[in-house]
Amino acid sequence: MARDPSAKAAWTGAAVAAGLTLAAGFLKAGDLPLILAAFGATALGGLVGSLRRRITQPEPIRATDRHGVAEALLAHVPDPVILVDRRAVVIEANPAARALLPAMRLRHPLSFALRAPDVLDGIEEVLRTGAPLKVSYATRVPTERAFEVQIGPIAMPDGSGSSVVLFLRDLTSARRLEAMRVDFVANASHELRTPLASLLGFIETLQGPARDDAPARLRFLAIMRTQALRMTRLVDDLLSLSRIELREHMPPTRTIDLGPLTRQMVDAQVPLAAERGVTITCAGEGRFPVLGEADELQRVVENLVENAVKYGGPTVAVSLARQDGSHGGEIVLTVQDDGPGIAPEHIPRLTERFYRVDTASSRQQGGTGLGLAIVKHSLNRHRGRLVIESTLGEGTRVRVVLPERAAHPAAEPPPASA
Template sequence: MTPDARSPSAWTGAAIAAALVGLFLALRGSLDDTTILVGLAAICVGGSLGARRRLPVLPRPAVAAAADRHAVAEALLANIPDPVILVDRRAVVIEANPAARALLPLMRLRHPLSFALRAPDVLDGIEEVLRTGAPLKTVYGTRVPLERAFEVQIGALPMPDGSGPNVVLFLRDLTAARRLEAMRVDFVANASHELRTPLASLLGFIETLQGPARNDGPARERFLAIMRTQAQRMTRLIDDLLSLSRIELREHVAPTRIVDLGALARQMVDAQAPLAVERGVAIRLEAGEGTYPVLGDPDELLRVVENLIENAVKYGGRTVSVALSRDTDPRRGRQVVLDVRDDGPGISPEHIPRLTERFYRVDVASSRQQGGTGLGLAIVKHSLNRHRGRLSFESVLGAGTSVRVSLPEHPGRDDP
């Protein structure tokens, strides 16, 4: 007996074929969003009909083939990273992939979608698609547990039995793109603000020196000192921006030169000693015998160590400890570890995830007073990305902060 063309097994096979053709065309860039939506819906319908309707009596090879096609359809749907939901004409959920279930944990099959998705624009969009048959797009956002943004593509899916269309929803995650755009806007705004402030100060003092303080010697000396400080601030900011730009341009190129991280740490501890003495801070270096070889760019790694030690001296307590050690990571192998610790006031937990953002400061006034640009830890993060390293923070309020850097150890080292 051959299966009827309207049987679930035949429709499952057609759905898989449509989905595979759709995915092939999508990879070649010749498929629009609506066609992709229909292809995804075909997977849902094929899987749903094959699983929920009673199959006709088929020969064993045909039964096995139908089961295989159904398994392939479920596997395709499960591996789509974006949420896909199929609902009927009453907006009752017929099928959903794992991504949709993870996004909407309250969603249940054969229950109205509105029980789990309380978004009037999406629910009204389903009614609009059922009424007109034309696909549409809307937006959906979540705030708990994380703030996320989705573009929801809603399309009608005609049913083979002529009972009327169902509706498929494809949710495209726009969170990363929105965050990237926000970061770009913030970067331009922050860079402009950081440059505008010292420029305004310089212009004001220049006008004063050209006018009321033209012949006032003591005032001129005082104003010139302030102008020098502001010019140095702009110079540091521009230097950091150029450094960050150069690092990002080469971030995909892994360095090949062998560098002794221990030697760089000793050099920078000595270089920061005068600043530490001026501020009454004691720097202690803890390192074993021998070298700590890694593959790296010496200038970039020196900047990494400098930024971490300088931050600890400026914003930490009375003691800064710079420790070098070796560790073994089960996945990444042997590591050289640099740990910079201080006994300062610590950092609140809500600030730690944002410490490496450009121009982000825990204490804006203190950072500017200390001459910081807000780019130091961003430079550290991107430098370590290029060196295939890791950066982590541990901090307890009132008990200090520890910044840990891990870099792959060069395999040719000799154990001390």
């Protein structure tokens, strides 16, 4: 009886598949001679030979495939890349470039979207000389950003001549970090130089003209002590700020009841308030659990209450409350004073290092200019936020908002104050 042709075809296909599987195993082992000897000049041997040629001599990638790969690569480059022709008309741009320049359109001049004379002149120079160059480009709207633009010639595969590719490297973060570093070093040096110069001057006076003047010696020693304490506070604040910034990316994991901690820090400020004729009140009953570090939260409350006592009016009100937030419950700590208030132009900069509304008054009060910077970075670590509201002549209200932690039976009590 004749064999079914479809069954024969299926069997042949299975045999070929098995043979190719076997051949692949030999190819992995590098034993091509054994394969060819086993299958000889059969059809399967021809398939093996073809497979060998494909491995040892792979076919080149077609131009259309290369174009697709290039587009995929450019799409994943995080920095803007733009290709323009000899007339500075945009040929291609990756998504980052389109996001940076929303007005840019293909087959339109780049100058319609990028109004930067240095960049446009650079394109002309590259086309004229054929040498790459670098220029700077900055934007002001919607935010201030800085770029280094690398401009280079590129030969087009269709023989239409040279075009130009622009690669924009974003330097905004690096410039900001460098500016912050320079400002920080300059401000820290300035803050330390003043008390050091004062100490050196009084020491020289005590060693010279005031050597035998007992009243002057006592007066000078008191001033020297004040200046030394100011330097100590400055160094302590700098170290605290550095420690907080190092751990800012690590959220706390311990449960703290903010109620007792706040009352404890308010009580610690009562002597300073009494000395200045300021009355402090503290409201808020119950538990106010948050995830936090007790030392850092103590510093937050201490800085805010101390600022209100030093620069506010005769009354400071501290309160704790709960409110509903977009992601659940929140604990709100409010410090309200009835002092002279703060002008609106100063409020956005209050958390900057060494920024003071009144430099002379701050130094006279013993401030270092780092208190609110410490508060801001501490709250960043605690995934909280700081809200400052002030009206000239009416006072200032500062609110600290922290995510509420579900009540835990083992909430850690605040450590005893020294």
